[in-house]
Amino acid sequence: MTTGTDQIKSALEAALSGVYPGTSTVTDLRQLSGGASQETWAFNLSTGEGLKELILRRAPGGVVAKRATAAPDHATEAAILKLAHKAGVSVPEVPCVLSDAHGIGPGYVMTRIEGETIARKILRDAEFANARKVLAFQCGEALARIHRIPRETLPPLNAVTPREQLAQYRETYDSYDYPHPVFEAAFKWLEQRLPEADELTLVHGDFRNGNLIVGPEGIRAVLDWELTHVGDPAEDLGWLCVNSWRFGETTKVAGGFGSVEHLLEGYRAGGGTGMTAERVRFWEIFGTLKWGIMCMTMYQAFAQGTDRSVERAAIGRRSSETEIDLVNILYDRPSPP
Amino acid sequence: MMDQPSAAELVTAVREFIEKHAIPQLSGRTAFHGRVAANALAIVARELEQGPAAEAAETASLRALLGQDGTPEALNRELCRRLRDGRIDPMDPALGRHLVATTLAKVAIDQPTYAGFVHSPHRTR
Structure with missing residues (x-):
């Protein structure tokens, strides 16, 4: 059973009457x-x-x-x-x-916080020219603050080590039983370089361009916390750097707006410690693989009939975007003859 | 032998109808899905044109890499098995050359405007 707008209206009025005095409509x-x-x-x-x-x-x-x-x-x-x-x-x-x-x-x-969430506008419009200069630093700073929240103050959350997360994506990929040699190579590359179990922290889980409200001065709000969990803090920095979230601004590794150095500088300014470009790189590659498998998952909604939209069908053909990103990262360009 | 138009021409005719006539009549979510539909047909047209040569090249490359014959799917499954059980290392240079070439050909069909393809260091210009 779904609910109509009238029902939502009256429910919100009832729920908020106890929060704001004099609430009416x-x-x-x-x-x-x-x-x-x-x-x-x-x-x-x-x-x-x-x-x-x-x-x-x-x-x-x-x-x-x-x-x-x-x-x-x-x-x-x-x-x-x-x-x-x-x-x-x-x-x-x-x-x-x-x-x-x-x-x-x-x-x-x-x-409700006013501002822009559309990544392409944030990356291209003149209005955000100044924001683009500070966004990588501000993202680093915000992530350090998220990661420093004491674990004992957190509500119960799923905790996942890098090894466990890799195994979860391996299981999902295996369940589709369709060969992607580039993903197999990436899985193996990541397995061979899994980080030692460092201290796990709160992780936002979907920290990227598109989930930030941005004004001309920079970040106004961090949104979309529905994938939050406890894990390797470098996961958040690497996910921000996945090429898909650079929306065409490929040379600006951090979110399409800045550099990894600037991101790490902000991370240190926010009190974060022990973060390195190498750790971010590992999670950028892992994140790229994850997005490729998520595209397969979304196609499965079409294949299994739960969502027969053309959009769900077509997204399966976007897995290859992550494959080209993976081979660009993993394999050196052939040296000139 | 089928009559004219070719399958590629039919698909292109439908894509042009969607782009020029249907999408302007649509709005919101439906207009978005209209654009996705047109893009999907553009993929089909490119696959009809480039797919056979790309698959032939991929199969030849897989045969050379694996030293055995089979269908493209069977060979790709075999390559996946060997990567998984460690018989081929992910950083093996011959593997790298194969994956680069096949992925470039695949994305040229799927998403030729994707920045990771357009700016790929592996593309010969």
């Missing part, structure tokens, strides 16, 4: 996106303190989905946002976590 409720894992809605709320611009994140259709075991629930995600805020990371505030009693499924309400 929800207006301008509109769906921004309907991903397979999250629905995002924008709305305004009139309160005794004036108009509040807010965002609702909830399970698609308000139905408690069978989430991957690794995924944190909404209450956990909201708790992590609060911890990140306390640690000095720019994130939305979370005035309310929805419970079953609210009747529109699991989710939470967060404050």
Whole structure:
């Protein structure tokens, strides 16, 4: 059973009446996106303190989905946002976590932060020219603050060592039973270079261009914490450097806007220690392989009939983008004759 | 032998219809899917044109690398097995040359405008 907009409106009014005094009506409720894992809605709320611009994140259709075991629930995600805020990371505030009693499924309400999330605009528009100069540094700084959040203060989260994560992706890839020699080579290359079990920390899990709200001055908020877990902190820096998230700006390794050196400089400024370009490189290669396997997974939704959209079908043919990235990284260019 | 138009021409005709006539009538999510559909047909047209030569070259390269014969799928499965069980090292130079060549040919069909392909250091200019 899914829920209609009227039901969402009244549920939000009820849920938020206890948060903001003088709360009356929800207006301008509109769906921004309907991903397979999250629905995002924008709305305004009139309160005794004036108009509040807010965002609702909830399970698609308000139905408690069978989430991957690794995924944190909404209450956990909201708790992590609060911890990140306390640690000095720019994130939305979370005035309310929805419970079953609210009747529109699991989710939470967060404050709406103005700014740009479309990666290509951030990387090309004149408006963001100054932001591009500081983004790599700011990303490093934000990641160091996330990684320094004391583990004992975290809510229960899935903890994954690099070896375990590699095994999980190997299992997923194997389940599709379709040969990709480039992925096999990458798996082996990574297995041969698995990092020693360093201290595991909170990891954002999807820290990249597209999941950041950016203004002309730089990062305004870090979004999309639904893949957060405990793991090797270098995972976040490497994922940011995956070529797919450079959106054509291939020479600017960090997010399409900066250099790894600048990213590491920001990481040290944020109090991060022990991070090296080599560790970032390992996770850039791992991240590239992961995105290639995720493309296979999305195609599987088409092949198995759960989503027969042309988009899910066509994305299978984007695995090869990650294969060219992998061979560009792993194999030297032939020396001139 | 089939009559004209060729399969490639038919696919191109449908892609042009989607791009020139259908997409302007669409909006939002449907317009996005219209563009994805047109791109998918462009992949099909390139595969019809380049696929046979690319697969022949890949098969010849696999035979040389593995020292055995078979279908492209069987040979690729064998290459995957040897990589997995360590009989071929991922940094083996002959393997590297094979993977570079086959991947370039594959992406030229799938995503020829992808930056990682356009700017690949392995492309001869």
